[in-house]
Amino acid sequence: MTTIHKPEVTEQEPPRQSGARALLAFLRNTWRGLTAMRTALVLLFLLALAALPGALLPQVALNEPKVAQYITDHGWWGRLLNKLQFFSVYGSVWFSAIYVLLFVSLVGCLLPRTVEYLRQSFVQPVITPRNLARLPHHLRAEFDSDASVDDVVAAVRRQLRGWRLRQDTDNGAVSLSTERGFLRETGNLVFHFALLGLIVAFAVGKMFMYSGQVIVLANGSEFCNSGVLNYDSFTPGLRVDGTHLAPFCVKINDFTAAYTDAGQPDYYNSNIQYQSGQDLVTNTWRPYDLHENAPLRTAGDRVYLLGHGYAPQFTVTFPDGQVRTGLIQWKPDDTSTMLSEGATKFDPPDVTDTSVLITKQIAVTGLFAPSAVFQNGLLTSAYPGLRNPAVSLDIYQGDLGEDTGTGQSIFTIDQSMLANGRLKQVDKANLTPGQTTKLPDGTVIRFDNVRQWVSLQVSHDPTQVYVLVFALLMLGGLIVSLTVKRRRLWVRVSRTPADQTEQGGRTVVEIGGLARTDQAGYGEEFTRLSARLLDAARGRSPGQAATPTGGKDS
Amino acid sequence: MPVDEMLAHNSQYAYTAAVTIYVISMFFYLAESAFGRKAITAAKAVAEPAKALVGTDGATVTGTTVGPDPDAPVNAGVRGNRPLAERLGRMAVALTVLGATVHLLSIALRGLAVHRWPLGNMYEFMSFVCLVAVGAWLILLQRFQIRRLGAFVLIPVFILMFLGGTVLYTQAEPVQPALQSYWLVIHVTVVSTACGVLLVPGVASVLYLIKGAHERNSAMFMRLGPKLPTQATLDRLAYRTTIFGFPLFTFGVICGAIWAESAWGRFWGWDPKETTAFIAWVVYAAYLHSRATAGWRGNRAAIINVLGFAVMVFNLFFINLVTTGLHSYAGVG
Numbered sequence: 088m089t090t091i092h093k094p095e096v097t098e099q100e101p102p103r104q105s106g107a108r109a110l111l112a113f114l115r116n117t118w119r120g121l122t123a124m125r126t127a128l129v130l131l132f133l134l135a136l137a138a139l140p141g142a143l144l145p146q147v148a149l150n151e152p153k154v155a156q157y158i159t160d161h162g163w164w165g166r167l168l169n170k171l172q173f174f175s176v177y178g179s180v181w182f183s184a185i186y187v188l189l190f191v192s193l194v195g196c197l198l199p200r201t202v203e204y205l206r207q208s209f210v211q212p213v214i215t216p217r218n219l220a221r222l223p224h225h226l227r228a229e230f231d232s233d234a235s236v237d238d239v240v241a242a243v244r245r246q247l248r249g250w251r252l253r254q255d256t257d258n259g260a261v262s263l264s265t266e267r268g269f270l271r272e273t274g275n276l277v278f279h280f281a282l283l284g285l286i287v288a289f290a291v292g293k294m295f296m297y298s299g300q301v302i303v304l305a306n307g308s309e310f311c312n313s314g315v316l317n318y319d320s321f322t323p324g325l326r327v328d329g330t331h332l333a334p335f336c337v338k339i340n341d342f343t344a345a346y347t348d349a350g351q352p353d354y355y356n357s358n359i360q361y362q363s364g365q366d367l368v369t370n371t372w373r374p375y376d377l378h379e380n381a382p383l384r385t386a387g388d389r390v391y392l393l394g395h396g397y398a399p400q401f402t403v404t405f406p407d408g409q410v411r412t413g414l415i416q417w418k419p420d421d422t423s424t425m426l427s428e429g430a431t432k433f434d435p436p437d438v439t440d441t442s443v444l445i446t447k448q449i450a451v452t453g454l455f456a457p458s459a460v461f462q463n464g465l466l467t468s469a470y471p472g473l474r475n476p477a478v479s480l481d482i483y484q485g486d487l488g489e490d491t492g493t494g495q496s497i498f499t500i501d502q503s504m505l506a507n508g509r510l511k512q513v514d515k516a517n518l519t520p521g522q523t524t525k526l527p528d529g530t531v532i533r534f535d536n537v538r539q540w541v542s543l544q545v546s547h548d549p550t551q552v553y554v555l556v557f558a559l560l561m562l563g564g565l566i567v568s569l570t571v572k573r574r575r576l577w578v579r580v581s582r583t584p585a586d587q588t589e590q591g592g593r594t595v596v597e598i599g600g601l602a603r604t605d606q607a608g609y610g611e612e613f614t615r616l617s618a619r620l621l622d623a624a625r626g627r628s629p630g631q632a633a634t635p636t637g638g639k640d641s
Numbered sequence: 642m643p644v645d646e647m648l649a650h651n652s653q654y655a656y657t658a659a660v661t662i663y664v665i666s667m668f669f670y671l672a673e674s675a676f677g678r679k680a681i682t683a684a685k686a687v688a689e690p691a692k693a694l695v696g697t698d699g700a701t702v703t704g705t706t707v708g709p710d711p712d713a714p715v716n717a718g719v720r721g722n723r724p725l726a727e728r729l730g731r732m733a734v735a736l737t738v739l740g741a742t743v744h745l746l747s748i749a750l751r752g753l754a755v756h757r758w759p760l761g762n763m764y765e766f767m768s769f770v771c772l773v774a775v776g777a778w779l780i781l782l783q784r785f786q787i788r789r790l791g792a793f794v795l796i797p798v799f800i801l802m803f804l805g806g807t808v809l810y811t812q813a814e815p816v817q818p819a820l821q822s823y824w825l826v827i828h829v830t831v832v833s834t835a836c837g838v839l840l841v842p843g844v845a846s847v848l849y850l851i852k853g854a855h856e857r858n859s860a861m862f863m864r865l866g867p868k869l870p871t872q873a874t875l876d877r878l879a880y881r882t883t884i885f886g887f888p889l890f891t892f893g894v895i896c897g898a899i900w901a902e903s904a905w906g907r908f909w910g911w912d913p914k915e916t917t918a919f920i921a922w923v924v925y926a927a928y929l930h931s932r933a934t935a936g937w938r939g940n941r942a943a944i945i946n947v948l949g950f951a952v953m954v955f956n957l958f959f960i961n962l963v964t965t966g967l968h969s970y971a972g973v974g
């Protein structure tokens with residue numbers, strides 16, 4: 088392989104050149120340098136090195152809050168790293184520079200190698216060396232025989248099926264020059280081209296991908312992939328503006344989690360229905376059992392079940408007899424017990440006057456435990472499944488501050504409203520399903536029951552199939568290239584004395600071998616093969632004579 | 642299903658027993674080195690390949706071939722007449738085989754105890770990787786004359802197993818739902834196997850560097866140097882094992898990507914574990930390149946190989962401790 092790689096050219100300082108010439112020479116040298124094996128090696132190292140911070144430092148793409156925390160914790164050092172794009176390594180200028188260079192180097196390396204490969208597939212094996220005894224593997228046999236040189240050669244050739252072969256005649260001696268293992272080159276080129284393909288497919292995928300996350304109540308609620316606003320969070324690729332999402336809808340009918348006695352999750356599943364394509368027009372729903380490791384694949388997108396949680400349902404009966412029901416997800420604080428916290432917020436009905444409204448808003452907040460245990464009056468959960476649900480509530484009334492313009496968390500109340508006294512705690516209660524509590528103004532709050540919610544992720548990546556295909560091609564090419572050995576074998580058959588052609592002479596068979604790759608181990612094959620060829624030359628069926636025992640392969 | 646405590650305990654005993662047997666066999670290897678003066682130089686290169694030709698045609702055959710391989714194990718003389726070193730060496734191998742059997746038993750019992758494939762946390766990976774390393778070495782022993790290297794393979798195995806049994810030990814328990822997938826089973830099995838296989842070239846390359854240092858300056862590694870096989874043998878051992886381990890690792894990473902696609906919504910996300918796997922892969926690619934680049938063969942290639950293995954170990958075990966990613970299912974902390 089290396090043989091076809093020209094060594095890097097260290098050009099002598101040329102005499103004087105015109106500007107254009109100098110530029111040309113510069114470009115040519117750059118290109119040569121870039122496509123040299125050594126450069127590829129150095130670039131590979133740089134790539135490995137450049138990828139390292141991505142494993143050791145928090146990354147924006149994976150965990151943004153953690154990056155912010157890291158920067159605050161590390162002062163100027165954190166800020167410097169941030170400036171140098173160490174928190175988004177794989178999009179950074181320097182990382183891109185390295186892989187673009189490697190890509191160019193790869194292309195520059197593959198083009199000439201492909202040409203050379205094609206040329207070599209047409210040329211015949213090299214001419215047989217004069218002195219076979221000087222090769223690393225050599226064998227010479229002489230025996231009485233009446234067979235003509237041509238017959239012996241024909242017999243030998245029959246044993247060399249699968250070898251690329253050329254035959255020459257020289258002074259009555261016939262020589263065969265053969266080689267095998269050209270497939271190694273094929274494998275190597277397939278590997279590198281597939282690598283090229285993989286990089287391209289990966290990059291294109293990154294441009295046209297999107298993924299989004301959304302929480303949906305598992306009570307028959309629907310989610311439609313019709314716009315970015317339907318998501319809680321959305322990450323588009325560079326070329327995605329969110330206007331052409333693959334249309335489909337899902338309806339989450341239920342969610343089941345099974346736990347071991349110790350509270351370890353055993354499996355999750357959710358019965359859903361979905362529609363896409365023509366089904367959207369005819370409004371046909373198809374069932375699907377969504378569970379871990381089994382995303383719904385539809386409309387070119389995938390829908391994953393990522394997580395789950397509880398949503399306690401409360402009914403508020405206002406003093407005037409009006410009733411409102413609130414159902415919103417609470418967030419699990421501890422995924423092993425599913426102790427959750429949240430805030431379910433209510434506006435009093437029929438109040439349009441904001442000055443009144445902001446004295447009457449209600450927030451039902453606190454903790455929810457699927458399997459409640461009270462320790463010193465504090466609610467905890469003993470088990471993640473719904474064995475004994477209960478809530479421990481802090482109920483607030485007043486101004487929730489929803490009109491302040493700052494986005495509110497759906498899981499908490501605005502603490503500043505509490506601090507400035509516009510929101511007051513009016514009640515505290517521990518409730519189980521069906522129980523109620525009454526606020527000072529006569530409002531009754533009932534903990535009805537609890538529902539489950541699921542968090543879904545929708546992913547779109549149009550090229551991932553190609554990436555897989557290229558990856559498999561790479562693997563195939565790699566295996567071929569690493570296992571096939573390139574080797575050469577020469578056979579020369581002559582008669583002695585040279586003029587003695589027919590009866591009563593002796594046949595001389597000389598065999599030489601050379602391995603062309605640095606894989607040792609040709610010795611064993613040579614020993615076996617040469618014995619077989621010799622048998623054929625002597626007119627015996629191969630294996631009839633005791634084959635010499637070769638050593639173990641190295 | 643609940644964990645079968647009794648099986649879990651027995652698995653634990655077997656683990657300890659395996660580590661103990663490995664340590665004992667390590668001493669036997671060392672004793673072999675101590676009693677055998679020098680590495681036995683195998684039957685030299687020249688051989689008469691076709692002596693056995695029979696026939697009535699008065700055939701004469703002469704030839705040279707590089708082989709039987711100088712590294713190949715020599716079948717030492719008849720029974721009862723072996724030198725002490727030889728006997729010690731054979732006992733060492735027998736002990737290693739015994740250790741590996743008990744080790745395998747430990748892993749099997751663990752699997753039976755938890756009713757799942759026993760590759761669910763770091764303790765289990767570590768154990769499996771070590772078993773593969775020992776197994777790979779025993780297989781290579783059939784092809785190369787490397788018995789004296791036994792101790793050097795067993796040292797890292799011992800260290801890893803010791804860490805696995807103490808610091809990283811995790812109680813037998815089932816795994817979370819995301820991990821219940823046959824792709825995952827294939828993925829972790831293949832990757833851990835590759836890691837175990839690649840331990841051998843890692844060790845061989847370290848020894849290659851030691852041997853080289855000794856050859857350049859015989860005062861360095863004075864005791865160890867002369868007992869090691871030739872640099873050529875060590876290099877070949879490293880290369881031949883790497884070209885088996887590397888495609889295996891590539892396949893393992895592909896399986897991981899397939900699984901990640903169905904579990905996490907993307908096949909590749911530059912999660913710390915994925916990133917480090919990528920780095921290890923690139924380093925091994927660099928190793929293969931280095932062997933085809935003038936000026937990079939030999940020492941540099943050996944260093945790259947050691948580096949590659951270091952990254953593998955770092956990835957399989959320690960990345961879980963220093964960062965948190967999706968792969969943080971290690972069950973530690």
Ligand code: HEM
Nearest residue numbers: 088122123124127189192193196275278565568926929933
């Ligand atoms: C993008 C990064 C690259 C990677 C990951 C890579 C990877 C590999 C691997 C794994 C091998 C060994 C398997 C085989 O022989 O097929 C290899 C061999 C080879 N690569 Fe690359 N390669 C890269 C770029 C390049 C470039 C830019 C060149 C040209 C300078 C190149 C030239 C070669 C050659 C000549 C061999 C054969 C070596 C031998 O005969 O052992 N590669 N490459």
